[in-house]
Amino acid sequence: MKISFMAGALAGTAVAIAGGAVAGYHLYQTAHTAKVVSAKPLTRTVKTPRQECHDEEVTHTKPVKDQNRLIGTGIGALVGGVLGHQVGGGSGKTLATVAGAGAGGYAGNKIQQSAQQHDTYTTTEQRCNTVYDMKEEPAGFDVVYELDGGKHHLHMNSDPGDSLPVKDGKVDLASLKNAPGLANNP
Secondary structure (H helix, E strand, O other): OHHHHHHHHHHHHHHHHHHHHHHHHHHHHHHOEEEEEEEEEEEEEEEEEEEEEEEEEEEEEOOOOOOOOHHHHHHHHHHHHHHHHOOOOOHHHHHHHHHHHHHHHHHHHHHHHHHHHOOEEEEEEEEEEEEEEEEEEEEEEEEEEEEOOEEEEEEEOOOOOOEEEEEOOEEOHHHHHHOOOEEEOO
């Protein structure tokens, strides 16, 4: 019975020491870490420019050789004068010739102008515009943690997990800076 008592006492002592060690470690850990309440992933929109091109048919007016439309005016005046000369008699014939030449010249000018405006050709030209492709990229984490009964924010590049290291009552930023993941601190 003495051996059973000794084994029981020894086992009880081991359990008490282990329990104390666990409780002590938990107390030490609580004093040296801040509990992470949330780590919300953040994103940012990235705009990437690119050229978008297409072919388009464009109608051009051919270059005009006779800017003042002298040929049309001259031919119109000649035809109008000949036709005017056919009308009337005596001194009225001269007046009809002059009036016919004036009206014919004007009509010839307008006919040549219309012909020049409708003398066109078509080409295919490439037209380009800048368009933007949008995509979402990860932009770190907005971390909320509890320390000394208050909630605090921290922006990190990666998820910190359940806790952050604490030294002298503050989150240990130096150890975070050495570790990948700290973006900036408020």
